[in-house]
Amino acid sequence: AQKITQTQPGMFVQEKEAVTLDCTYDTSDQSYGLFWYKQPSSGEMIFLIYQGSYDEQNATEGRYSLNFQKARKSANLVISASQLGDSAMYFCAMRVFQGAQKLVFGQGTRLTINP
Amino acid sequence: DAGITQSPRHKVTETGTPVTLRCHQTENHRYMYWYRQDPGHGLRLIHYSYGVKDTDKGEVSDGYSVSRSKTEDFLLTLESATSSQTSVYFCATGNVRLAWYEQYFGPGTRLTVT
Numbered sequence: 094a095q096k097i098t099q100t101q102p103g104m105f106v107q108e109k110e111a112v113t114l115d116c117t118y119d120t121s122d123q124s125y126g127l128f129w130y131k132q133p134s135s136g137e138m139i140f141l142i143y144q145g146s147y148d149e150q151n152a153t154e155g156r157y158s159l160n161f162q163k164a165r166k167s168a169n170l171v172i173s174a175s176q177l178g179d180s181a182m183y184f185c186a187m188r189v190f191q192g193a194q195k196l197v198f199g200q201g202t203r204l205t206i207n208p
Numbered sequence: 209d210a211g212i213t214q215s216p217r218h219k220v221t222e223t224g225t226p227v228t229l230r231c232h233q234t235e236n237h238r239y240m241y242w243y244r245q246d247p248g249h250g251l252r253l254i255h256y257s258y259g260v261k262d263t264d265k266g267e268v269s270d271g272y273s274v275s276r277s278k279t280e281d282f283l284l285t286l287e288s289a290t291s292s293q294t295s296v297y298f299c300a301t302g303n304v305r306l307a308w309y310e311q312y313f314g315p316g317t318r319l320t321v322t
Contacts, residue, residue, distance in 0.1 A: 126309055138251075138298060138313035184250060188309050193258040194239055194302050195266075196311055198251040 095120045095189045097199035105205045106175050113160070114170040114202050116185035122146075126188035127168040128196065129159065133181040141183075144168060180206045211235050212314035214299050220320045227286040229317050231299030233279075239302035240282040242266075242274060244295040245316075251298065257282055289321045 096119040106112045118127065129141040144152045144159045152159045160169040172179055182203050186196040211234035221227050231240065242254040243266075253266030255274040263274050271293060273285045286293055299314040 128311070130313075136296065136316050138300075138316075140310070140312060143310070186251075188311075192264060193256060194304060194309055194311075195241070195253060195256060196251075196300075196302075200248070200250045 095122070095125075095187060095197050097185050097187050097197055099185055099199035099202050101202045102200075103203045103205070105207060108177060108206050108208050109174055112172040112175050112179070112204065114172075114183050114185075114204065116168045116170065116199060118166050118168060118185075118187050120166075120187065120189065122189060124190070127159065127161070128186040128188065129157070129168075129170045130184045130186065131179075131181045132184065132201070133178075138184075142170070175206050177206050177208060180204060212299060212301055212312060214297075214314040214317050216317060217315065218318045220322060221289050222322055223290060224288050227289050227319065229284045229286075229297055229299075229319070231282040231284070231314055233282075233301045235301060235303070236279055237301035237303040238279075239311075240276065241300040241302065241311075242272070242282065242284045243298045243300065244268065244293075245298060246295050254284065254297075286319075289319075291321050293319065294321045295319060 098117045125146045127144045131139045142154045142157045144161045156173045158171045182201045184201045185199040213232045215230045241256045243251040252268045257263045257276040275283045297317045302311040
């Protein structure tokens with residue numbers, strides 16, 4: 094069964110430090126994709142970054158990078174130089190194909206950036 | 209941003225009443241989804257659509273039905289609302305481009321069933 098596990102319910106980090114949010118996944122599919130979304134306190138879901146299973150290089154988007162370790166089935170999000178505005182809930186998700194494209198979500202990690 | 213709007217954004221209703229939530233997209237994306245978000249559960253898929261009039265159940269579909277008569281609109285109906293359906297409901301659209309798949313979310317609807 095496809096599953097996403099985020100083992101950190103909450104994290105507290107000092108401003109300007111780098112942050113790594115953990116995500117492990119379980120799938121027997123060869124083709125899949127991994128997403129990270131940010132949900133601030135206002136509630137909207139903001140797409141951050143995507144990694145395809147066949148992508149050889151780690152995805153990067155500005156201060157966000159995805160540390161993709163296929164053999165370990167991990168897809169950790171790295172935020173460099175954290176800012177107060179990074180405080181939010183972060184969700185890891187996996188794209189699967191089960192008759193249609195779908196996303197399976199982890200339970201999320203609440204990140205708090207301290208000044 | 210896939211131009212996704214949801215209506216209403218907030219609703220309070222009584223147990224036993226039917227409720228319909230609407231999702232509208234402007235990007236002509238093929239896939240549309242309804243999720244619910246509850247504390248401790250992340251986002252759970254209720255129903256999804258892979259084309260006009262093509263819909264299927266997700267993991268928490270009991271008590272919900274959907275319809276998609278046009279590419280841009282996806283309706284979620286709670287046939288007889290219960291307190292356990294108090295939640296935040298998100299609509300999303302998905303689009304496949306070559307090896308890339310993108311999924312974007314609407315702003316959410318907060319539903320309270322009293």
